[in-house]
Amino acid sequence: MIYADNAATTRMSEKAIHVMTQVLQETWGNPSSLYEHGQRAKTVLENARGEIAALIGAEAREITFTSGGSEADNQAIRTAAEIGRSKGKKHIISTAFEHHAVLHTLERLKKEGFEITLLDVHENGLVVPSEVEAAIRDDTCLVTVMYANNEIGTVQPIREIGEICRRKNVLFHTDAVQAVGHLPINVADEPIDMLSASAHKFHGPKGVGFLYCRRGIRLVPLIEGGAQEHGRRAGTENVPGIAAMAAALRESCEKMPENAAHLIRMRDRLIAGLSAIPHCALNGDAEKRLPGNVSFCFEGIEGESLLLMLDDMGIQASSGSACTSGSLDPSHVLLAIGRVHDVAHGSLRLTLGEDITEEQVDEIIGAVKEVVTCLRGFSPVWRDLTSGKKPFIL
Numbered sequence: 001m002i003y004a005d006n007a008a009t010t011r012m013s014e015k016a017i018h019v020m021t022q023v024l025q026e027t028w029g030n031p032s033s034l035y036e037h038g039q040r041a042k043t044v045l046e047n048a049r050g051e052i053a054a055l056i057g058a059e060a061r062e063i064t065f066t067s068g069g070s071e072a073d074n075q076a077i078r079t080a081a082e083i084g085r086s087k088g089k090k091h092i093i094s095t096a097f098e099h100h101a102v103l104h105t106l107e108r109l110k111k112e113g114f115e116i117t118l119l120d121v122h123e124n125g126l127v128v129p130s131e132v133e134a135a136i137r138d139d140t141c142l143v144t145v146m147y148a149n150n151e152i153g154t155v156q157p158i159r160e161i162g163e164i165c166r167r168k169n170v171l172f173h174t175d176a177v178q179a180v181g182h183l184p185i186n187v188a189d190e191p192i193d194m195l196s197a198s199a200h201k202f203h204g205p206k207g208v209g210f211l212y213c214r215r216g217i218r219l220v221p222l223i224e225g226g227a228q229e230h231g232r233r234a235g236t237e238n239v240p241g242i243a244a245m246a247a248a249l250r251e252s253c254e255k256m257p258e259n260a261a262h263l264i265r266m267r268d269r270l271i272a273g274l275s276a277i278p279h280c281a282l283n284g285d286a287e288k289r290l291p292g293n294v295s296f297c298f299e300g301i302e303g304e305s306l307l308l309m310l311d312d313m314g315i316q317a318s319s320g321s322a323c324t325s326g327s328l329d330p331s332h333v334l335l336a337i338g339r340v341h342d343v344a345h346g347s348l349r350l351t352l353g354e355d356i357t358e359e360q361v362d363e364i365i366g367a368v369k370e371v372v373t374c375l376r377g378f379s380p381v382w383r384d385l386t387s388g389k390k391p392f393i394l
């Protein structure tokens with residue numbers, strides 16, 4: 001089996017499993033309890049916070065633990081909206097290809113009277129900083145742009161966008177769920193006010209993540225209750241998950257240079273191999289993309305059939321994001337970069353893991369070539385294209 005869907009989730013590292021098991025067995029006290037067993041859990045929790053903070057260049061008090069990336073996105077955007085509302089600023093800027101955790105939160109705010117500007121993304125899958133600048137108004141309270149896209153893997157000009165926001169005195173949030181643990185991030189050096197991350201995208205457990213929030217910005221809690229997380233998020237902390245997240249992030253950051261170099265080599269080999277298939281196109285910029293992300297559109301086929309046939313051949317991939325798999329609508333990300341419906345339907349996302357080998361990459365190339373040829377053989381759309389009844393787009 002070749003697992004090539006690491007953007008959906010990753011396998012937990014041995015180290016993270018070990019740390020999690022150890023905490024479950026030995027440090028299962030409630031970190032809010034004052035007796036020794038509770039205080040030991042508290043120490044585990046605060047050590048994890050300190051470690052995660054250090055790994056991204058933050059201070060421990062700037063890290064709030066959440067149930068994952070979606071919650072962190074919701075809380076960051078809600079916080080900026082509340083701060084904006086209190087100042088009469090109710091305009092938010094984002095992009096058309098964000099994760100639904102961002103887009104749906106913005107839709108909700110729109111119903112509450114906020115005005116939302118969703119910037120177009122260019123064909124190369126990149127947001128243009130000058131367009132962000134042009135969209136900022138006196139009543140803009142937040143700009144939120146993802147660090148790296150989860151479907152097409154493009155890495156955004158975060159520093160430039162952040163600098164514009166800082167100059168214009170507008171809060172800047174980035175959904176960095178695909179970037180943390182995969183790209184070097186240092187919030188001490190990058191003009192980012194809030195940043196979301198999720199453990200299961202960097203070999204940690206599911207259901208745990210964190211929100212970095214720059215000192216001086218008061219987070220608005222989404223969950224009310226006890227005083228955990230300095231009143232920013234009520235509920236007994238997921239101590240085993242948090243400890244495992246810290247271990248996974250440390251490992252990912254330590255191995256990042258060597259992992260990235262290997263992944264880029266494998267990614268580019270895969271891209272070169274798949275590009276030989278006629279009437280296909282790489283989605284997103286070839287260079288400004290995540291080390292392990294390969295995303296293609298193939299004309300004249302259905303992505304869903306492609307996935308099922310690859311699965312039969314032992315290759316696990318995705319057509320886009322896990323969230324939209326199973327729905328018949330083409331991906332909002334592919335539409336945002338200008339792919340027409342027919343083309344967007346024939347999409348394939350392969351997101352490689354660090355242990356991928358050259359032989360496996362070649363196996364994927366062979367399998368995709370075979371499946372695409374086979375599906376085109378049955379496809380009425382392909383017949384129309386080859387007979388000249390319909391023009392090729394790719």
Ligand SMILES: *Cc1c(COP(=O)(O)O)cnc(C)c1O
Pocket residue numbers: 007008067068069070071073099101146148149150175176177178198199201207208209
């Ligand atoms: C996976 C993902 C999320 C959601 O994270 P969860 O921890 O699964 O809630 C948000 N944004 C991006 C870009 C993602 O890839």
